[in-house]
Amino acid sequence: MTSTLRARWVFPVDRAPIRDGVVTIDYGRITEVGKHTCSTAVEDLGEVALLPGFVNAHTHLEFSHLRNPLGQSGMPLVEWIRLVIAERGRTNTDPSASIQLGLRESLACGITTLGDIATSAWGGTRWPTPDRLAFLEVIGFSRARATSALAALIEKIDAATEPLLAAGASSTQNAISVLTGNAMGISPHAPYTVSPDLLNRLVEVASRRGMPLAMHVAESRDELALLECGGGPFRELLEERSMWDPDAIPPNSRSGDYLQRLAAASRSLVIHGNYLTCDELAFVGENRDRMTLVYCPRTHAYFGHDRYPLESAFHQGVRIALGTDSLASNPDLNLLAEMAQLSTTFPQVDPFDTLQMGTLAGAEALGCADAVGSISPGKLANLVAVPLPGGIAAEPKEVLQAVYASAYAHFRVWLRGREVDRVATRT
Numbered sequence: 001m002t003s004t005l006r007a008r009w010v011f012p013v014d015r016a017p018i019r020d021g022v023v024t025i026d027y028g029r030i031t032e033v034g035k036h037t038c039s040t041a042v043e044d045l046g047e048v049a050l051l052p053g054f055v056n057a058h059t060h061l062e063f064s065h066l067r068n069p070l071g072q073s074g075m076p077l078v079e080w081i082r083l084v085i086a087e088r089g090r091t092n093t094d095p096s097a098s099i100q101l102g103l104r105e106s107l108a109c110g111i112t113t114l115g116d117i118a119t120s121a122w123g124g125t126r127w128p129t130p131d132r133l134a135f136l137e138v139i140g141f142s143r144a145r146a147t148s149a150l151a152a153l154i155e156k157i158d159a160a161t162e163p164l165l166a167a168g169a170s171s172t173q174n175a176i177s178v179l180t181g182n183a184m185g186i187s188p189h190a191p192y193t194v195s196p197d198l199l200n201r202l203v204e205v206a207s208r209r210g211m212p213l214a215m216h217v218a219e220s221r222d223e224l225a226l227l228e229c230g231g232g233p234f235r236e237l238l239e240e241r242s243m244w245d246p247d248a249i250p251p252n253s254r255s256g257d258y259l260q261r262l263a264a265a266s267r268s269l270v271i272h273g274n275y276l277t278c279d280e281l282a283f284v285g286e287n288r289d290r291m292t293l294v295y296c297p298r299t300h301a302y303f304g305h306d307r308y309p310l311e312s313a314f315h316q317g318v319r320i321a322l323g324t325d326s327l328a329s330n331p332d333l334n335l336l337a338e339m340a341q342l343s344t345t346f347p348q349v350d351p352f353d354t355l356q357m358g359t360l361a362g363a364e365a366l367g368c369a370d371a372v373g374s375i376s377p378g379k380l381a382n383l384v385a386v387p388l389p390g391g392i393a394a395e396p397k398e399v400l401q402a403v404y405a406s407a408y409a410h411f412r413v414w415l416r417g418r419e420v421d422r423v424a425t426r427t
């Protein structure tokens with residue numbers, strides 16, 4: 001079962017790029033990475049860059065049936081959320097069918113691991129499928145809703161955990177590295193839908209059960225206004241939906257208060273963080289062993305937010321992963337297109353850092369860096385081969401720029417050492 005792939009360039013991510021490199025695979029795992037020597041029998045992939053399978057740290061696959069993003073580019077987030085609520089209200093869409101569609105599209109785009117916010121713990125997928133960590137979404141703004149929201153969550157976790165335990169997992173923690181597809185986390189949706197009281201309780205459940213958290217934080221200025229003075233468009237939305245509770249958020253609250261709560265969990269993903277201050281980013285940086293900031297470049301551009309605080313986050317030592325977010329705010333689930341958008345918006349960012357964000361940092365965020373995220377001996381052979389244009393320069397940084405420019409090329413993808421049939425992922 002041993003095979004060796006040769007590529008013009010291999011980008012292992014956790015070590016220097018290798019020109020004319022080879023990767024040896026045995027029973028689905030990488031056993032060797034190095035330079036090609038004449039004595040090695042290989043499958044020559046030709047003029048390609050061989051990369052680790054991409055890790056999409058944030059998406060909502062339940063919207064994968066959408067053919068176009070909701071609303072228009074540049075619209076206020078709160079108006080877009082009204083459209084999301086209306087979309088969810090339609091009864092003719094089966095969430096599991098949408099998730100299946102999204103998983104297939106993800107795999108065709110070279111995504112082999114993903115963090116998916118979901119309303120149910122549905123995990124029924126057939127090979128081949130990316131490993132999926134499902135963060136169960138929780139919504140409950142008024143304090144009166146907290147108990148019932150928590151009870152509903154526990155019920156979902158227990159229902160989904162039973163088959164996992166029967167399959168031999170000792171707990172839900174870190175199950176992603178040993179199971180195909182069924183790991184779970186908790187997603188307190190956002191500060192404008194989850195009260196601090198409910199968040200505290202969710203952090204407690206997550207800590208007790210060893211589950212990661214993912215929360216949208218500091219996504220818009222309107223969210224900051226709600227926290228600070230209890231007013232603005234989000235209050236109007238909550239009142240409209242009979243969810244408003246004037247005492248749910250203490251006055252003069254800040255995004256940092258939510259970060260403090262999330263830091264109490266063993267692992268948390270801070271989604272977006274578009275308007276985090278320097279001090280708040282510094283806090284995420286200080287807790288980088290347990291917290292990751294997730295940047296979704298094209299969704300950020302869709303809403304026309306202020307410039308993303310990427311430089312500041314780097315400066316503060318924040319671990320940054322990348323996400324596509326959903327097809328409700330993005331035309332596709334292509335993570336390489338996110339890396340391309342990032343390198344266009346921030347040309348000064350080192351292309352190696354961009355690749356690291358789309359692979360290893362995402363794996364660390366999801367707690368499965370022991371198994372995926374880089375081309376290293378012992379890890380799963382999840383690989384992507386991106387074709388390189390002719391006459392490519394010898395400088396690896398330029399090669400990576402060419403890779404980002406090829407975001408929509410035909411990729412070859414390997415999952416656990418087996419090449420995925422592109423046709424099979426599309427039908």
Ligand SMILES: [Zn+2]
Binds near residue numbers: 060216325326
């Ligand atoms: Zn999201």
